[in-house]
Amino acid sequence: MISNAALKWIPDKFENLVRYGEFQGPGETITNEDYKARVEIAKQKIADEGLDALIVFGDCYRMSNIRWLVNYRTIDGVYPQPMLLYLVPGRDPVFFLPMSEIPSAHTSSAMEVLGGDIREIRSEWGPFLKERAAQDKPKKIGICGYTFMDLEFWFPINEAFQGSEVKRSMIIEQLKSKKNEAEIASMRRAARVCDAGIEMLMDLLRDSEGITELEATSLVYAAMFANGGHAIAYDIMIQSGENTDVLFKRPTTRPMRRGDLVMMDYGIRVNDYASDNARTICYGNVSDEAKRLMEACSLGYEECLQKIKAGMTGIEADRVIREAFSKYEVEQYLVEVSEGRTGAHATGMDPEEDIPEIGPACDNVLEEGQTFAYELSLIVPGIGGVRTEDQVVVRKNGLEPFHTFNRFLYVE
Structure with missing residues (x-):
């Protein structure tokens, strides 16, 4: 008592x-142009490391990899609210979210200056990967956030890229470490x-x-x-x-x-x-x-x-x-x-x-x-x-x- x-x-x-x-925070603004520059740096690192694509995982609790790139964090809650970003050099990123998060991501994230391609994570992730595997035939794919990635998203990766090398990557972790x-x-x-x-x-x-x-x-x-x-x-x-x-x-x-x-x-x-x-x-x-x-x-x-x-x-x-x-x-x-x-x-x-x-x-x-x-x-x-x-x-x-x-x- x-x-x-x-x-x-x-x-x-x-x-x-x-x-x-x-309550006041001068000097804390990170602009959409800053996020655009971060994505371009990440794409260059992907190419430098000999990868054809990079998959980045995050959720409401371990959101820093995703938010560092596109300025979005899913809502905390009991129901899992994961995020995935698919990055390929020379292309706009593709962002995957639960349906309930997509409208706010269009207005709150930096995706509108990054091409605006936001898709539903559970219904579209598997078909998207199969399409990319058939069209791009990537040889090496990296995964950032692999230590806490949900298995439900690993199985479609494994199925789509059976002939490719899927490896652990720390590209985003290294880039975001310097503030x-x-x-x-x-x-x-x-x-x-x-x-x-x-x-x-x-x-x-x-x-x-x-x-x-x-x-x-x-x-x-x-x-x-x-x-x-x-x-x-x-x-x-x-x-x-x-x-x-x-x-x-x-x-x-x-x-x-x-x-x-x-x-x-x-x-x-x-x-x-x-x-x-x-x-x-x-x-x-x-x-x-x-x-x-x-x-x-x-x-x-x-x-x-x-x-x-x-x-x-x-x-x-x-x-x-x-x-x-x-x-x-x-x-x-x-x-x-x-x-x-x-x-x-x-x-x-x-x-x-x-x-x-x-x-x-x-x-x-x-x-x-x-x-x-x-x-x-x-x-x-x-x-x-x-x-x-x-x-x-x-x-x-x-x-x-x-x-x-x-x-x-x-x-x-």
Whole structure:
């Protein structure tokens, strides 16, 4: 239950957030001509890699490959709303969507300057591929978004192109990894909107000891939307006490009490660009070991901001992180999130994208203009877990964070 004290100050809190919210976004416009240029760059890459065609998959949740090319995202929902784009050098793209999405795609996407060929995805995808196979006889076809492509669309590809080589491709993933200044402006604003979320959590802890993780989560979301957020980026996590002993856990009905570590992983979308941040709060008189863990995570994190820079491989960046954490004697508690990643993951329109990555087996080279969520987590069973995370853009001389909220947080 939210305390009476919190119930009294919440209206004033939201009035302040709305009044000073991040609702203006100068410099964030990407024009249809920009999208047209992106498609032409992609076609050239297709030709350079010796492909005859490229199939690009996306849906409402993993929409960045498609939206980067044609500025369209399907509607979130239980019913699957996939998207497919068929690209061939020298031709206009063909865009496939569910029937319910086609009218809005004609008016909201960049397809009108790209030829306007939008077709129904389930009834027309198979026949279209058979027609292309018969007429063009392509020898090599690439697929972008293959890691999450629905099988229902793979079967018609396999059937139509039986005599062709169908291969995995990262053409679009690589192109979209480097953001222009308009994209960076949206990401920076999304990060600023997140200030309202962490401020809300800290105020709740000050005034409402015993508020549950779930109650706080609702108010954190509300604060970010009141401050200019456009859509949910992902399921934010508030974890406290023993719930921080695992890397990811949905908020529960556990009351947050003084003496807890409280960790929040939080983000919001602005212009369909997602922020992704995390902070850990020492709430009240936490143990010396818990306080040291939070401080070591943030100290090591900040030390690496200027050491990780363009030109490094993900393996070299991982080495930098491990050396810093070894200095603070916490390297053994560093958690690899998944797939051999130290924690950092590419980000942009989708909270988690593909390139770049940092980890002991990630040999991609960090390039200027690439963006990723620089995320580091430490877990000590019996003491708790901590996380520090911000979105950053890779610069020549280091990493530039978009979210600059204090990384050393204490609530008495």
